[in-house]
Amino acid sequence: MTVKKSRRAKGEATIDEVAGLAGVSIKTVSRVLNREPNVRAATQQRVLKAVKALDYLPNLSARGLAGRRSHMVGLVYNNPSPNYLFHVLSGLLEACRESGYGLAMHLCSPDEPDLVRSATDFARQSRVDGLILIPPVGDVPALLTALEDMALPFVRLSPMDGRPGLGVAINERHAATRVVEYLLELGHRRIGFVMGDPGHGASMARYLGYCDGLERAGLALEPELVVDGRFTFESGRSAGEYFVGMSAMPTAVFASNDEMAAGVLQVAHERGVDIPQQLSIVGFDDTPVSREVWPAMTTVHQPISHMSKQATLMLLDAIKDNGTATKVPKAQLQIFDAPLVKRDTTAAPSAGKRRAAAIRRA
Structure with a gap:
């Protein structure tokens, strides 16, 4: 052609x-x-x-008049990670472009008291044919009920509540457990963990996966090795300052996303901690930051762009099946693989670190 x-x-x-x-x-x-x-x-x-x-x-106005559709989809979001949002938009826009749809976006917070009204007003005023909800907004029960009452199709990215409906996800808990198992295989026994945003379902799932990995190895959870984070680089730096300043520093740190892991890594560099000989670091998501830092970061690959594209295609199919939007589409959750990507921030702990960990356990 x-x-x-x-x-x-x-x-x-x-x-x-x-x-x-x-x-x-x-x-x-x-x-x-x-x-x-x-x-x-x-x-x-x-x-x-x-x-x-x-x-x-396409002439969206003419198509809307002819088919009673606006040929617009909406994205309702609140996520502190720009890398995550960038990948969501990449897949979403690709699907919209291929299908002749436009995109409207609405920023809100799951903590705001009028979240439901804000999101539903956006949907009505923008005349969108359906919504994509990304975490943590997609885990707000009152919003989901309101959208179902409107008979407005929606698809959720990474839903965590087990509620029936259209969605795409990875097995967050299993992926986190695999990280811990890998670090244990390398010989680490004292593994720090950086939590994500407490309002984000994935944060708890990844924490539970961390706990599962320790339990399977017969290791007790040490509360002092678990630090709060917010899925931001700054909260990762705070965690790094804490871990590096401990009298018995962990031999490895697993952060709930790449940006926090990068924050830990930066502090380690500033304090003269050798990566990975003195401290191994693992992130989660495999965003560009994991490949841009030095050393390149071991992380869990979450195919965010592919997931958001598939979520959009699912939504467009639901819009088509709904016709005049008089029914809610049947439940369907598509699970994607999330493999561990081994790079240069992980290695076996030094002999001295292993001896110190053994003495501590004794």
Whole structure:
């Protein structure tokens, strides 16, 4: 498929031109953009390729009048990690672009007293056809009930409450347990842990996974090795100051996300602690910061962009199935793998550290 260079502004291509370039009818182009069923994969790919080549922008207003839809989806979020939000948006926008949908965003806090009103007003005023909810907003029961009462489709990223509904997630607890098992395999016995935001369901799941790993190895939980964090670099630095300042520093630290792990790492560098010979550090999420720090960080890979894209496609399917939005879609939770990525911030503890840990346990 080839297309001549054009001087026209983006969005001036017509649906007729898309149909002509793809070699299909206008109706077929419309069916692809509306994600209707029974369109062959090869045909769908030709249409999407033509849309991209021509920089075609659908007339959302006309489509909304014709189908009683706005062809807009909404993102309701509150997350302190810019890296996490960036990856969420990457996958979400890719799915919207491929499907001819627009995106509206709404920032709110799960702690604000009028959260439900704020989010539902946003949905009505923006006339979105459905919502993507990212943690911790997606774990607020009153909001979920209100959206169900509105018969507005929604999909949650990383839901933690076990409530039926559409969502995508990883097994947070299992992934955290695997981190502890890996550190134990290296010979670590004194492992510090940095909690995430207490209002975030993933924070508790990762903490429980940490506890599971210790319990399976027959090791007692040492409360002084568990430090509060907020999923921020600054809270990671605070944790690092605490651990490095201990009279018996742990031989490894597992932080609940990469940004906090990076904070611990920076403090270790400043205090002259050798990484990983004197202190191993593990993060969680595999965001760019884990690859940009030195040494490169061992972490858990959470496919955030892929998860958010899949969540958006699930939402668009639910919107299509709902028709005039008179029913709530059936429950479906898709679980993604979250492998451990071993890099350069982890190693076996030095002999001196192992002896000190053994003496402490005795």
